Amino acid sequence: MNVTMTRLRYLSDVVSLELDIARCTGCRRCVEVCPRTVLRMENKRVAIVDRDLCIECGACAKNCEPGALSVYEGVGCATAIINGMLTGGEPTCGCSESDPESNTAPEKSCC
């Protein structure tokens, strides 16, 4: 079942995931939230076992109370990054940006 995903890997040595092991309390929360099996418990502390699998979703860092994990979080979406370049702002794919009061959905679809 996992064969497909182990084969589907993106570029190597680019991911920004960092671990400050001294801060880890061994709560396992990060291992639980990682959708890509990047992390594993080793000797009651977390360890990065496969960095290149990381997709920088930010779930581990966000859910790490002691702040042992950090990552440059974002969506790996070329459309969003190009949009960000064109508008000079943050990467955005144009969805979720609609005004909830006006009830109009943006025409452009995304993700």
Place this chain on the structure above:
Amino acid sequence: MGKKTDRENKMPHWIIGKIDTGKVCVVSTDLSFRDQIGRVRSRLGSFRMRYTVNPSLYAVGEPDENSPVFISANYKLSFDLLRCSLKGIDAFILVLDTRGINVWCAAGKGTFGTEELIERIRGTGLDDVVRHRRIVIPQLGAPGIQAHTVHKSTGFRVFYGPVYAKDIPEYLKNGYKATQNMRTVQFNFRDRLVLTPIETVQMGKPFLIYVLSMFILFGLQPSGILFKDALNGGYHFVLLGAVSILSGALLTPLGLPLIPFRAFSLKGLVSGLVVVAAYFFLFIGGSRQEVLKTAIIFITFPVLSSYIALNFTGATPFTSISGVKKELKYALPCYILVSAASVVLFILYKMKLLELI
């Protein structure tokens, strides 16, 4: 929240009752024909941007104060997947306002987020509805939710559930524990296949503009725009455009694990080269006089496929922002260069056809 619209006042067809405590609507765990139509439409176009559910607390079966609570997004497709997976289970569903975006994308943008969850728990009075203090959040919602903050603010403990709603019955049987398999995101052939229609449909408008400009370019003669010339000169280029779009939006996503290279731009380029070469040798064939035409075909179209394939990165669950940025650093200058070169080549080719050079 905002003013109620007529659409919100009318009861949706998937609500089948209310539970006796009052305000909570009971929803069906089966998809009706209309739901199925909505499911197909949301895979095809911008309809999905307005396929929403009113953010609120809902129920399936006959839940009581001890029943589990599942958190979802107000994209109807996400909500439908969840309610159908809860067949035979008595539970509550708390729908967050994610502006109609699915859990994973909304979590990335923060709309499926800690603040919204805390507010929604308070607004719906969830702590009066259930006696326990457990909420189940889909695994892919984790990038937006800070579990410890939710616990501190509301008293509810966050349990991360499986990636796929279909695993929920087993997850509950396991005592709120997701196995490694349940926690790992898949991206198999079928997952990729359902994403390809929208990728292709999105190219519809640009393609029409392209078709029009090809016919104008090749139809343009000193005596006006000639339909016959437009057709004769343009149809190979139009078909090559279509083939390249299919290569980038359909073939590359489907063949993702099989196509060499990890960068999507290179995968798209390989796929484009293969498809364009096949078309060229099957339907056009080389001849010495047509160096310009051959150059256009082999420079422009594989790169078009590459660009479209690169835009598929956002639809996959295994690309990272650092990776895509790196890829763009190399790919974007190439795209700009090739676009400029293509325009020049097309103009030169047209001048040659007019025997100006």
